[in-house]
Amino acid sequence: MNHSPAKRVLFALMATLLLIGVVGFAATQLSDSPGSVPSLQSDDHERKAQQLQRRAALMERPASGPHPAVFVEETEHDFKIVDPGTSNEHIFVIENRGQAPLVLVAGETSCKCTLSELEETVVEPGKATEITLTWSTGWKQREHYRQFALIETNDPKLPELSLAVSGTIRERIGFDPPQLTATRLAPDEAIELSTLVYSQLYEDFLIIDVRSNLPDLQFSVEPLLPAQVDALDAKSAYRLLVTLPPGEAGSALRDQLTVAIQPIAAPPQVPETVEEDLLLDAGILPRLAFLGGKLDARYGLDLGVLTQGETGKQKLIVRVRGKLQDVPLEVLEVEPACLQAELKAYKLKQGLYQLIVGVHPDAKPIAFRADQSVGFVVVGNRDERKLHKKLPVRGQVIPEIE
Secondary structure, three states: OOOOHHHHHHHHHHHHHHHHHHHHHHHHOOOOOHHHOOHHHHHHHHHHHHHHHHHHHHOOOOOOOOOOOEEEOOOEEEEEEEOOOOEEEEEEEEEEOOOOOEEEEEEEEOOOEEEOOOOEEEEOOOOEEEEEEEEEOOOOOOOOEEEEEEEEEOOOOOOEEEEEEEEEEOOOOEEEOOOEEEEEEOOOOOEEEEEEEEEOOOOEEEEEEEEOOOOOOEEEEEEOOHHHHHHOOOOEEEEEEEEEOOOOOOOEEEEEEEEEEEEEOOOOOOOOOEEEEEEEEEEEOOOEEEEOOOEEOOOEEEEEEEEOOOOOOEEEEEEEOOOOOOOOOEEEEEEOOOEEEEEEEEEHHHOEEEEEEEEOOOOOOEEEOHHHOOOEEEEEEOOEEEEEEEEEEEEEEEOOOO
8 A cells, every 4th residue: 555755754753763762761760880780770780799799808807906706605506306397496596705706707508407597697796695506307318407507707716606406306217127038938838027116106006908010929917015115215116027938949039118107197298198118038948958067158168189099088968858857869860980979868857967078089180170071970860850059179180199
């Protein structure tokens, strides 16, 4: 659409006036300081700079003449035993026993520990001030906590003052022993482990579930005598028994159990159900084992260096564990052929045999190494694969010295 020359001039004049107005408004919002920093930010920056300069001047520690002297009767306070999830405060009294004003400035604090409002405090000679240290315990269970706060001073003899609070947090839920552990369990027997579950916080609680990745785990709960509860420094406690079906001989059962607990008459902030982890680590003994003699965990039986004609016989005990104790054993294989192995009944009702291993007196010079699988004795039952056990053997036969 075409406009007349007069209208085009009018539009141009209006645009120019609008631009001048915008520039003028923006100019009023900027200060005259370099970099066009808004006056509000500039004032705040200047205030902080002045505060730092004043603090630096106050913190000057005189090399001579009158100076302040910090005195604190106690620099650490022990809250003893406190509840988890609580906030605990202690007031420290700081005196100035010097002859010049004492300046205190808040410094570093450890986690979960805070100072009362202490930007900078000036304590005149002969006066004192109070500083509150607050410690929030949280819900994490530990036996002992120690938290600290540092305060900078202008005392030339004590430029940094450390205040600390400590305490022991009551255990919400604890285990004694702290995990279910057994390393010498017999095969073919149900596995039963127990621990004491206690609370130093709850007047009473219920163990409502124990979850596990292991199949067929069962649990039961038994009450404790008052003296047993007192020995744990607890308000309530129970014995937790965990039962597992028989495991495979020579195997290990490991899992992290989840114990679900329902507090009774607990403080309002406590959840309705509390879950704690309990480690289970059980080792089942092998069904057949060799005992005694010069046995080494890595190399087995060491017959040593023998001269031709020597047999180097050693006696061992073979033990059978579990329900297969009545199954008869025999020597199934020897390697090398110069080895001799004899198995005798010892105490069959206890599953015990005697094994005698040595070298044939007519053996020629030879060296056999268990780690190279050229020296071993196999004991077991031909019809029962669960009762096969290899005993590594090493030794050496050298020519007779003339």
